[in-house]
Each structure stands twice: as structure tokens, then as C-alpha cells.
Amino acid sequence: MLFSYKSLGLVLAASIAALVTGCQEKDEIPVDYSAIAYKFFKPVSFAQDSSKNSEISSLECRFDYRYAVMLGDTLDVTVLEFESDVYALDYYMNSGHFQGSVPILRGNFLEQSFRADKHIFIFRHDSYRRYERADLENYVRKFPGYHGGFPQAFLSLPFEFREQGRSSIQTKFFLGVKSSFPVLEQSYRDGNLRWNVARSWDQVESDAFSAWASGLKHVEPVGIFPANDCIYFEAGEGSNGIASRLSGGRVAVVWGYMSWPDLERTFFTASDRIYEARY
Known part of the structure; x- marks a missing residue:
């Protein structure tokens, strides 16, 4: 009987260890940034650049997406990832490149931007196309690691x-x-x-x-x-x-x-x- 209790204890310990290990492994599954969709549209092109940026020293990574939303209409999304929230907010507030919720006309394109956590999101599309800001905000909220608001x-x-x-x-x-x-x-x-x-x-x-x-x-x-x-x-x-x-x-x-x-x-x-x- 003593042997049975010991065996049972070993089995339980092994099961708990396997469960903990399984949870840890699940938490460490890497994010597939290339698969991030806009609404139900998968990106038709994707690029990721983690090289050091001489102009923005606190920038850690840049993601570029293109979505074919409808025939003849594409939505380009650039996501800038910084070291932390404070550097993203600093660049968003002080660089002079962004106007918050106000769309900016650049040639034939409209540009809208958001800042969330350590990311800045830049949406660019034809000026004659209308994109609901709520849809763009939903994209931001679903991006990995999102948390909103001021630091x-x-x-x-x-x-x-x-x-x-x-x-x-x-x-x-x-x-x-x-x-x-x-x-x-x-x-x-x-x-x-x-x-x-x-x-x-x-x-x-x-x-x-x-x-x-x-x-x-x-x-x-x-x-x-x-x-x-x-x-x-x-x-x-x-x-x-x-x-x-x-x-x-x-x-x-x-x-x-x-x-x-x-x-x-x-x-x-x-x-x-x-x-x-x-x-």
C-alpha cells in the first residue's frame, strides 16, 4: 500500500508539472504578426523591420501591412513599436507628424493615426474612400499587447x-x-x-x-x-x-x-x- 501511495504521489506530481509546463508553453507561443487582419481581410503584403533607426533611437520595430479592401481600394497600415509607452507618446506628441484624431491629407491620400501603449498606428488610404474610425480603432484594440489610455x-x-x-x-x-x-x-x-x-x-x-x-x-x-x-x-x-x-x-x-x-x-x-x- 505504501508503494501505491508513493506511486500515486509521483503520478500527481508529474501531472501537475506537465500542466504547469503546458501552460507556460502556451503563454510563450509567438505572435504571427503577418496574419493580423483588418476586419476579415488578410494582408496581401507584410513587412517587418527590426533594424536600428538612426532618426528614432527608441523605435524597436516597424510593421507594414497592405489590405485589399475592395477592387481598386487598398488600406496601408504602418505600426511603429517603441521601447515603452513613454517613448511612443513622446514621438506622437512632439514629432510634429501627427494630428491625433484629425485626418491629414497627403497628396491623394488621407492619413489617420492612433497611439496605444507602445505602438503608433498610421492608416493611409485614398482620399475619396471613407473608412469608419470605429473600424480603425477596432483594429488597434485587437493588435497584440494592446492597452489604451494615457500612461x-x-x-x-x-x-x-x-x-x-x-x-x-x-x-x-x-x-x-x-x-x-x-x-x-x-x-x-x-x-x-x-x-x-x-x-x-x-x-x-x-x-x-x-x-x-x-x-x-x-x-x-x-x-x-x-x-x-x-x-x-x-x-x-x-x-x-x-x-x-x-x-x-x-x-x-x-x-x-x-x-x-x-x-x-x-x-x-x-x-x-x-x-x-x-x-
Whole structure:
């Protein structure tokens, strides 16, 4: 009987191991990008390029599709895949190539674009053809790895007094100083009072923060007691700023046309949100 129990245990262990292995293998099945359809149309041509792009250093891969939707009508789709969400959003917002939901007329073709997660989707078709934006959005949602919306890190910035349309991402320079870490930036306004809050996309090494902070114009604040872990700087004529690398490695920065006491209160409120945020 003892032998039977041992045998049964071995069989169960082997079965569980096989099940786990099977699940792992199932999760690791590679995506066949060449088979991605638009509605029920399979691509008539497909190209994938993962070579390094000298003009867009954060671009990891480019996919090009052509769909024959009807006789004499083709839909071209280009998908740009970046290192992460922040680089895709940076290129989408700052390159000047995209107009969001507004179609762009380029010669005889209309171009529509979307950004989702670390991808940018560019749809190109004859200007006299009509493509429902809902159909294009559905294509985007079905693309492997899709998750929509703004990067979650933006949610950690304060909501009150946000200026609509005044969000930005800086990946090379921040406050006019060369930076090695991406930064999310949001502008705020309360009447005539204006200020900005920014945070690093991710954790930042101490040396990287110090290298960036060394390029700021450091000043002594007036009316407050300077904290050892904060940098106080001039952000422009009449504009003060406070920056700090928080515990855990995130960087928080606030600057604007405020007195030092008001700026300090604003900084503490923002830095608490950034520190406690999940992303």
C-alpha cells in the first residue's frame, strides 16, 4: 500500500508539472504578426523591420501591412513599436507628424493615426474612400499587447487646476538641461497663478539625477527652511523651482511663479502623490 501511495504521489506530481509546463508553453507561443487582419481581410503584403533607426533611437520595430479592401481600394497600415509607452507618446506628441484624431491629407491620400501603449498606428488610404474610425480603432484594440489610455504614470500628478491639453513628455532635455531619464510634465492654472509639476517616468539612479540637477541654476530659497534632499533653483525670470529624488528613486519637480512658501506647499502635495502612486 505504501508503494501505491508513493506511486500515486509521483503520478500527481508529474501531472501537475506537465500542466504547469503546458501552460507556460502556451503563454510563450509567438505572435504571427503577418496574419493580423483588418476586419476579415488578410494582408496581401507584410513587412517587418527590426533594424536600428538612426532618426528614432527608441523605435524597436516597424510593421507594414497592405489590405485589399475592395477592387481598386487598398488600406496601408504602418505600426511603429517603441521601447515603452513613454517613448511612443513622446514621438506622437512632439514629432510634429501627427494630428491625433484629425485626418491629414497627403497628396491623394488621407492619413489617420492612433497611439496605444507602445505602438503608433498610421492608416493611409485614398482620399475619396471613407473608412469608419470605429473600424480603425477596432483594429488597434485587437493588435497584440494592446492597452489604451494615457500612461498610468500621468495619473499620479495632481488633478486639480490641470490645464487641458498642456501635458507633455521630455525624453532628452528637461527645463533646458540635458536629461538621461524621461519626464512627464503637466501645467496648472488657478486664475492668474500658473505652475508646472513633473515626475520621472520610472526610478532614476542617483548619479543620473545629480548630473541633471547640476545643470540647473541653484538658488537659496527665501522664507522657508531648505531641505537637505531638495534642489532649489531658478526656472526663469521670476519663476522658482524645487526638485528632489524621492525615496524609491522617482524624481519630482515643481516650478512656477509662486512665492517660496506657496511653492513648497505645492511641491509637498505633488511629491506625496508621486511617491505613493502605484505607477
